[in-house]
């Protein structure tokens with residue numbers, strides 16, 4: 001499977017994930033399972049029940065939410081969404097309220113309509129990460145929760161071996177290979193956010209921000 005590195009526009013995302021949909025869960029989906037669990041645990045611990053999962057993909061995280069949450073998932077790829085829908089039906093996930101084909105940078109969803117928004121392994125795929133962050137902040141109520149998990153560029157270099165191991169996944173998934181925090185967060189957000197390294201080997205970082 002050959003796909004170019006770098007950010008993907010909507011057409012390229014749909015084309016890339018049309019190819020990935022069938023093998024995603026058994027490849028990158030499996031490698032990133034522990035990290036996904038950490039992110040959802042933070043959402044489950046958050047106040048309020050209305051959750052937006054941005055770039056929900058095949059819905060790997062959907063069974064991890066507390067049944068009391070009301071989850072809406074959005075994604076650009078119909079093939080990824082179809083798998084998420086099948087998972088919801090197969091597992092009878094009644095806490096999933098809607099799965100919608102929307103662009104994470106311009107969702108069309110109402111302002112302040114969620115208590116939490118979470119984006120897992122999406123931030124470095126979208127063309128304009130700051131627009132993604134602005135849109136997540138727009139749809140989450142004031143005081144609500146923003147959770148992002150992603151691979152960010154190593155600032156020290158200790159993660160190099162693991163990064164090399166996972167690099168082919170990243171490139172194929174359309175990740176921007178060099179993704180510093182500054183591309184997602186402005187200086188105020190960076191100062192206010194909580195950063196937690198997560199497995200494998202701290203390769204991924206959990207970013208939490210109060211809106």
Ligand SMILES: C[S@@+](CC[C@H](N)C(=O)[O-])C[C@H]1O[C@@H](n2cnc3c(N)ncnc32)[C@H](O)[C@@H]1O
Pocket residue numbers: 013014017029036054055056057058059060061074075076077080102103104105119120121122125126127173
């Ligand atoms: C690496 S996958 C992550 C999927 C899921 N969050 C997970 O943890 O398995 C990236 C997902 O983001 C979606 N995506 C990429 N750009 C998007 C955009 N601009 N708007 C909505 N979804 C997007 C892709 O279609 C894909 O399903």
